Amino acid sequence: MASVDIVNARKSYGDQEVIHGVSIGISDGEFVALVGPSGCGKSTLLRMIAGLEEITGGDIRIGDMIVNGLPPKDRDIAMVFQNYALYPHKTVAQNMGFALKLRKVSKSEIDARVQKAAEILGLIPYLNRYPRQLSGGQRQRVAMGRAIVRDPKVFLFDEPLSNLDAKLRVQMRAEIKELHQRLKTTTVYVTHDQVEAMTMADKIVVLHDGIVEQIGSPLELYDRPANLFVAGFIGSPSMNMFNGKIRAGAKPFFETASGARLPLAKAPESSDGRDAVYGIRPEHLSLGGDLNIKVTVIEPTGAETQVLGKVGEDKINGVFRERVTTKPGDLLAVSPDLSLVHLFDLKTGNRIG
């Protein structure tokens, strides 16, 4: 186990830079999720930690050792790949024991450790099978088994669940989390799925186009997104956003581009007339109030009801625990929870209140 420190790390392919000076501190035993849209550089960053990509600038430290030039084999890390990368010519047991064998661990010790990992992952019946004889979920477990028998300093996961079906994904999510609670190994987990990141991680790093947008606990990111990108990326269904102007005064409000008025608890200092973005999460709207939504679609799921509609020219989306009796074309009166309204600067996208 060890901490991982990434200090101003950069990566270029040829003259194209894809990681633009990223700094992340990961403490010992922490579960960190790297999340961001496809192509934002998550895998590249993970592979830089693993030593599979050279870094073009900055430092990466594992424990108190700078590992910039160290080959992967000397970094004492284990990695689970998206396509599992199981050795097709080796059995499950051989796959899991390969790293130990390379380290000249005795045969009996290897057997014992493989056995123990297989027990944890429920792989005992499959130890003598080949990867091609396993289902997707089983292969995924073997890939994890290969990582945990090593007892490495750091686990690296690159979208390990994205090849599984939805149900299995939820199940494996819980299993990986449980495994982490049991082993307490420092973990860096890459995913493009914000729900996965929210449910599993102690700390989330939101990446976008090779820069860090925000680092924080899942709830920090949810409650106080630092900018428009994080606000739109974290949370499902995603936050309602309206472009317009702040109107300060005795009774402040927000005027959307199409003229609708949205309530504000208070306006940020000297912000009257400022171009801004008003954000409110669908689940932070409640029924009753003086904001009228023109309903277009109603989606009841039993536990909650999702209402899609329009305020002025802008689309809005509300999620209510109550049963909603309305139909498309009707007006639905709602009110935003004023303490949970987000304001962002229109130009910079940064949070202003």
Added chain:
Amino acid sequence: MPHALKRSLIYGALIIWTVIALFPIFWTFSTTFKVAKDVQLGHIIPWVDFKPAWLGLRAIGLSPDTIFTESTPRAEFVKRFWNSIQASFGASFLALIVGSMAAYGLSRFQYRWKIWKNNDISFFFLSQLILPPVVLAMPFLVLYKELALLDSMLGLILIYALSVLPIVIWIMKDQFDTIPQELEQAAMVDGCSVWGAFLLIILPIALPGMVAAFILSVILCWNEYFFAALLTSTNAKTLPVMVASQTGSQGISWWSMAALSSAAILPLIIIGVFLERYIVKGLTTGSVK
């Protein structure tokens, strides 16, 4: 009944084709046991058309009455046969080692030589097949003379390896391309060096392709005539050259030529029958799903 009819038509066609394909081989084998008259009269079926004789096998010292005696023709034949084996297996082995490494490099690393990138380099290798070997005749004759490689087994192995190298690289690059890069990356994370990942993980997976490439290049080298005739004489001469030299001044000695030809095609038939599925497997299937 149309189904049964269709089947019998298909089988009929296959049988006819089999006969057509096997006839030259049958003819070569049977001619070994003919005398001059039988060859000229076009006798085909043994015991019906002609009475088998030991002429052909006697010419290479392998008939029942000569096999246990001292025999110069047999010594000559065995030497040529052994030369052919050495040349084709030695060259294929060499080409496989060099070719696999070249193919792995082209598949996994980005090279740049002036304006040439990986694809251009690959095409350059493959383009060597377009050139007729005749173009190389004079340069190699001069080169080999200077290097004292004329009529030596080493010289023959080197030029054979060179001539099958493009095919080996082509097959092996195709193999390596189908193996996901994550496999050696996983191996490196597990504790391998670049070479360790290549030798312990990638080579075993690419084995079917290697077997196919090896067999194919053995066949190509085994059949090679031009360079053997050009660059060898008494010492390193191979079987095909010996077969061709049976057209002596007293006309063609059909039976001994047939006996030599039979001996030359026998190994290929064995390869064809027993190893064909490895060739197909290696050339068609990628490695992993």
